Amino acid sequence: xxxxxxxxxxxxxxxxxxxxxxxxxxxxxxxxxxxxxxxxxxxxxxxxxxxxxxxxxxxxxxxxxxxxxxxxxxxxxxxxxxxxxxxxxxxxxxxxxxxxxxxxxxxxxxxxxxxxxxxxxxxxxxxxxxxxxxxxxxxxxxxxxxxxxxxxxxxxxxxxxxxxxxxxxxxxxxxxxxxxxxxxxxxxxxxxxxxxxxxxxxxxxxxxxxxxxxxxxxxxxxxxxxxxxxxxxxxxxxxxxxxxxxxxxxxxxxxxxxxxxxxxxxxxxxxxxxxxxxxxxxxxxxxxxxxxxxxxxxxxxxxxxxxxxxxxxxxxxxxxxxxxxxxxxxxxxxxxxxxxxxxxxxxxxxxxxxxxxxxxxxxxxxxxxxxxxxxxxxxxxxxxxxxxxxxxxxxxxxxxxxxxxxxxxxxxxxxxxxxxxxxxxxxxxxxxxxxxxxxxxxxxxxxxxxxxxxxxxxxxxxxxx
Ligand SMILES: C=C(O[C@@H]1C=C(C(=O)O)C=C[C@H]1O)C(=O)O
Ligand SMILES: [Mg+2]
Numbered sequence: 001x002x003x004x005x006x007x008x009x010x011x012x013x014x015x016x017x018x019x020x021x022x023x024x025x026x027x028x029x030x031x032x033x034x035x036x037x038x039x040x041x042x043x044x045x046x047x048x049x050x051x052x053x054x055x056x057x058x059x060x061x062x063x064x065x066x067x068x069x070x071x072x073x074x075x076x077x078x079x080x081x082x083x084x085x086x087x088x089x090x091x092x093x094x095x096x097x098x099x100x101x102x103x104x105x106x107x108x109x110x111x112x113x114x115x116x117x118x119x120x121x122x123x124x125x126x127x128x129x130x131x132x133x134x135x136x137x138x139x140x141x142x143x144x145x146x147x148x149x150x151x152x153x154x155x156x157x158x159x160x161x162x163x164x165x166x167x168x169x170x171x172x173x174x175x176x177x178x179x180x181x182x183x184x185x186x187x188x189x190x191x192x193x194x195x196x197x198x199x200x201x202x203x204x205x206x207x208x209x210x211x212x213x214x215x216x217x218x219x220x221x222x223x224x225x226x227x228x229x230x231x232x233x234x235x236x237x238x239x240x241x242x243x244x245x246x247x248x249x250x251x252x253x254x255x256x257x258x259x260x261x262x263x264x265x266x267x268x269x270x271x272x273x274x275x276x277x278x279x280x281x282x283x284x285x286x287x288x289x290x291x292x293x294x295x296x297x298x299x300x301x302x303x304x305x306x307x308x309x310x311x312x313x314x315x316x317x318x319x320x321x322x323x324x325x326x327x328x329x330x331x332x333x334x335x336x337x338x339x340x341x342x343x344x345x346x347x348x349x350x351x352x353x354x355x356x357x358x359x360x361x362x363x364x365x366x367x368x369x370x371x372x373x374x375x376x377x378x379x380x381x382x383x384x385x386x387x388x389x390x391x392x393x394x395x396x397x398x399x400x401x402x403x404x405x406x407x408x409x410x411x412x413x414x415x416x417x418x419x420x421x422x423x424x425x426x427x428x429x430x431x432x433x434x435x436x437x438x439x440x441x442x443x444x445x446x447x448x449x450x451x452x453x454x455x456x457x458x459x460x461x462x463x464x465x
Pocket of ligand 1: 222269284285286313348375376419431432433434435436452
C-alpha cells in the first residue's frame with residue numbers, strides 16, 4: 001500500500017474518535033521572537049520531511065509554515081470533497097480546546113490542496129496526494145506583519161494526557177528550536193537534463209483545439225504541458241523556497257509535502273481570500289513577456305491592455321468569477337477594465353473582484369463554486385474539461401488546483417497552483433499552460449508556456465528568472 005494511504009487510514013480512525021469526542025484537539029499559540037520562515041521549514045523539527053508546508057503571501061506580510069502532522073485528511077470521496085473537508089473541520093474545531101490564539105492564521109489551521117480534476121486518468125507521480133490532501137500541522141509558525149507566533153496542535157485522549165505535560169513539551173520544543181536557528185545555506189544542485197515533453201504533439205493539440213473553438217460554441221480551453229528535469233541529487237526544498245521568495249516578489253510562494261513528493265511554486269494567482277466576511281477573488285488571464293528595457297516593457301504592457309485576443313481571454317474569466325460569487329456574496333465590485341500585474345518573467349491582465357460573504361458561506365464553498373475558473377479550465381467548464389482530458393494526455397494532479405489554508409475561524413486563502421512543479425527524489429516535473437481562444441496562434445502559445453516554466457526553472461538552478 002502507498003505511504004500516504006497508510007497514513008490516511010490511521011488518521012481516519014482518529015477523525016472518527018474526534019467526531020465521537022473520544023479524543024479532542026488541543027491547540028496552544030504563543031508569541032515568539034522573530035524566526036526566519038524558511039529556516040523554520042528546514043529545521044522546525046528534525047525528520048519531518050514529507051510532512052511540511054510553506055506559504056508566503058503575495059505582498060510578503062504573511063507566512064505560514066507547518067512541520068509535522070497532528071492530523072491528515074486525504075482520500076475523501078471525490079464527489080463531495082469540498083463539503084466533506086469543511087464538515088470534518090467544523091466538527092473538530094467545535095470540540096477543540098484552543099488557547100492563546102487571537103490573530104488570523106494562528107491556532108488550529110488546515111493547509112493543503114485539491115487536485116485540478118478528480119475525474120481525469122491518474123498517474124503514479126501524484127499518488128502521494130490524491131484528490132484532497134490537507135494537514136493540521138503539529139508545529140506551525142505564523143508571521144503576520146512582522147509578529148511571530150508558534151502554534152502547537154495535539155490530538156488528546158481526554159482521560160490520558162494532561163495539559164501540564166503539553167505546556168512542558170512546548171517549552172522544551174521552543175528551547176530546542178532556538179538552538180537550531182541558523183541561516184539557510186543555498187545548496188544548489190546540478191541539473192543533468194531538462195526536457196520539454198511532447199512539444200510537437202502539444203502544438204498539434206493546440207491547432208486542433210483552436211479549430212474546434214472556431215467551429216463550435218466552446219469559447220476557451222486551457223492546455224498545459226510539462227517539462228522533466230533530472231538532478232545529480234535530490235534538490236533541497238528549503239533552497240528552492242528561498243530562491244522563489246527572493247526572486248518572485250509579488251507572487252505567493254508555496255510548498256506542500258507528502259511522503260517523498262513535494263509540490264511547490266510561486267503562483268501570482270489568488271483564487272479566493274476570505275477575511276471575516278470580506279471576500280477577494282482575482283481574475284488573471286492574458287499574458288505578455290517582460291523586457292529589460294523599461295520603454296519596451298511599458299509598450300508590451302500597453303499592447304497587452306489593448307489586445308483583443310488577450311482581453312477576450314481575460315473577460316471570460318471575469319464573467320465566470322462574477323457569476324460564481326454572485327449568489328453567495330453581496331456588494332460585489334467588479335472593475336470594468338483590467339490592469340497589469342507584472343512578475344519578473346511575465347505580465348498579465350488582472351481584475352480584482354471584492355464582495356461580502358452571505359451568512360454561512362464558507363471558504364470551501366467559494367473554492368467549490370470557483371474551481372476551475374476559465375483561467376485554468378475553460379468555457380463552458382464541463383466541455384473544456386473533457387477536451388483537456390482528451391488532448392493534454394497527462395494528470396495535472398495539484399497543478400492548477402486550489403492550494404491554501406483555512407483557520408479555525410473560517411478565514412483563509414486559496415491560490416491556484418501554477419508556476420509550479422513536483423519534486424520527487426532526483427527529479428522534478430514542471431507544469432505550464434495557456435488559455436486558448438479562437439484567435440490563438442500555436443507558436444505564440446508555445447512561447448507563452450515556455451516563459452511560464454521560467455520561475456521554477458530558475459529556482460531549481462536554471463538560468464533566467
Ligand atoms: C495556466 C497558467 O497560467 C494561466 C494562464 C494565463 C494565460 O494564458 O494568459 C495567464 C495566467 C494564468 O491564469 C500557467 O501558468 O500554467
Ligand atoms: Mg494566455
